[in-house]
Every structure is written in structure tokens, then in C-alpha cells.
Amino acid sequence: MRAQWRAMATASAGPAPEPATSTAPTPTSGTRQLWGVVLAVSAGLGMSLQSRINGQLGAELGDSALAAVFSFGGGLLLLLGWLAVSRPMRTGTRAAVAALRSGRLRPWHFLGGIAGGTYVLGQSLTVSLIGVALFTVGVVAGQTVSGLFVDRLGLGPSGKEPTTVLRVAGALMTVAAVAGAVAGDVAGEAGAGRIALLILPFAAGAGMAVQQAFNGHVGAAAGSSLTAALVNFTTGTVMLVLAWLVSLALHGLPEGLPGNPVLYLGGLVGIVFIAVASFVVSWIGVLLLGLSTVAGQLVGSMLLDAFLPAGGNGLTTSTVVACGVALLAIGVASLGGRKRPAGREHG
Numbered sequence: 001m002r003a004q005w006r007a008m009a010t011a012s013a014g015p016a017p018e019p020a021t022s023t024a025p026t027p028t029s030g031t032r033q034l035w036g037v038v039l040a041v042s043a044g045l046g047m048s049l050q051s052r053i054n055g056q057l058g059a060e061l062g063d064s065a066l067a068a069v070f071s072f073g074g075g076l077l078l079l080l081g082w083l084a085v086s087r088p089m090r091t092g093t094r095a096a097v098a099a100l101r102s103g104r105l106r107p108w109h110f111l112g113g114i115a116g117g118t119y120v121l122g123q124s125l126t127v128s129l130i131g132v133a134l135f136t137v138g139v140v141a142g143q144t145v146s147g148l149f150v151d152r153l154g155l156g157p158s159g160k161e162p163t164t165v166l167r168v169a170g171a172l173m174t175v176a177a178v179a180g181a182v183a184g185d186v187a188g189e190a191g192a193g194r195i196a197l198l199i200l201p202f203a204a205g206a207g208m209a210v211q212q213a214f215n216g217h218v219g220a221a222a223g224s225s226l227t228a229a230l231v232n233f234t235t236g237t238v239m240l241v242l243a244w245l246v247s248l249a250l251h252g253l254p255e256g257l258p259g260n261p262v263l264y265l266g267g268l269v270g271i272v273f274i275a276v277a278s279f280v281v282s283w284i285g286v287l288l289l290g291l292s293t294v295a296g297q298l299v300g301s302m303l304l305d306a307f308l309p310a311g312g313n314g315l316t317t318s319t320v321v322a323c324g325v326a327l328l329a330i331g332v333a334s335l336g337g338r339k340r341p342a343g344r345e346h347g
Helices: 002-012 028-061 064-085 087-102 107-153 165-181 183-189 192-196 199-222 225-251 266-307 317-335
Strands: none
Touching: 028 064, 028 266, 028 317, 064 087, 064 107, 064 225, 064 266, 087 107, 087 199, 087 225, 107 165, 107 199, 107 225, 107 266, 165 183, 165 266, 165 317, 199 225, 199 266, 225 266, 266 317
16 A cells, blocks of 8 residues: 555656766766866876886986886885875875775785786896897787777776777777887788797786786775775885896896986986876776876877987887877777766776
């Protein structure tokens, strides 16, 4: 009888209002996604600068592993210094530890920095064998393919994303853009043995997608992207120091340290990248984050080649075209994503 009365009351009151989680556009699916892409592209711009800095540091030191330690270790020292004076960051660190104890975060969420260390080590081990161009193609391919699976499985804080035709097309366009940008170098470096070694940079790129997902969870649980960066730099630095100790036993210390202070700022750029990535990954997902940062790196490389060319290499038409294709790929992939309901932006 009570159910009948409720049904009659509902009918007399007219149609029920639309629920808050309707399919109408929301700030998360529209405005926040746009800002997330803009921030991710900007972070990618910084990564192109970091690559130039770390590459020059490694060349002057004659020790890529030690250059990586300086980059990660410098970033870690800056974060520890900020931790000492920043109450919000200390609060975020305590929140991350509490989330680990409660089970909201799993132990493996704190290991994202290992992927960053693996990337740097893979670079130092394989670039001399297969060249920078093939290494870059392998990393981007691994990152985009892994990004599709990471989103599909819901490993990131944004939850599951469908593997649609448009998202796959965007991923393929990004790989093609990078391959096109370095086509001339790839043609000179390709060979049966070198192609076989692509598995190493491919694995490093795949690890980067997982790293971004894990860092996003830490940042969401802590309420602080800098806390996620601190966790990332801590695990990455520990790994790289261990690797450098092996290198030290084999090759010894470098003859001297470069005097240019700019060469030691790679860690600062890395902090910005990790903090931004852990912040926006819950807005745009792992795949779109990866595509956006790759596009930013291409645009950054284009600007560096145009205004600060290195080694006599200037801006080329293929790089300009690749930037356009990579930016277009972001739009294509974003059209293939789902509309997230309100309340999911924080993971």
C-alpha cells in the first residue's frame, strides 16, 4: 500500500528531474580535459629541455649513469628541502603513508620511480648501439601501446577507458609522427641487430605509462602532486645510485665535474614534469597524457632546433610536420574517450 501511495505521489508531481550524473557535458569531460592536455603538453616542452641538459651533462662527464644520478638526486634534494618548510607537503606525505596502511594505496604504487630510472639506464645502454632515433621510436611505441592497456585495465586514477578506434588511431598517429620526425636517422641506423634491440626502449616506454598511473594514485591519495614527485624521485634515485655503483666499479670516477651550473638543473625540470603528470592523469587518462607529453617534446625539440641548435643540427621540415601530426593525434584520441561523470576527476 505504501508503495502505491509513493507511486501516485511521484506521478502527480510530474516527471522526475534529471540526475546530477546525466550525459550532459561536465567540466571534467570538457574544460578539465582541455586544461589537462595543455598542462601535459607544457610538461612535455620541459622534458625536451631536460633531455638537452642531461645529454650535455652526460657528455661532459663521460658517465651517463652519474649524470642520471645528478638529475634524479638533485631533484630529490630540492623536494626534501621543500618538504622541510612546506606544511601542505608534509600533510600530503602523512596522508600517503596513511593510505598505504589502510590499503587504499598498494606498495607497488610507490615504485613508479623505478620506471624513470629504467628509462635513463636504458637510454645509456642502448643509444650507443641503436642510435637516438630508434631509441625514441621504441620508447614512444612502448608508451602509447602500454597507455592503451593501462587505461583499458583501469590502473590509473581515472578508472577504465575504452579501447576505441579513435584512441588507437591517435596512438598510431603519434608513433608515426615521431617516426617521421627521425625518419632520416632511422634509415641510417636500422638493421637486423638494431631492430632486435628495440625491445629495451619499448619496455622502458611501457614502464613510463605504468609510472604515470602509479604516481597519479599517490598524488590523489596524498592530495599533493609534489608528494607523488617525492616518492618518484626517492625510488628512482635509489635505483640509479645502485646502478652507478656498478658502473663505478667497472669504469671508475670521471676526471672532473662540469662548471656550468645549468647542467645540474635537470632534476628541477623533472620535478615539474612528474608533479604535473600526477596531477592531470586523473583528468585525461594515461594514454592521452602520454600522447600530450610526446607532442610537447616534439614541439620543444622544434623550438630548440630553431633557436638553440645543438651539434649543427637545425630545424627540419619533417620535425614541423611531425609536431602538427602529434597535436592532431591528441584531438583524435580525445574524441574516442568516454565522458566521465562528475566526481571522478580526483580518482
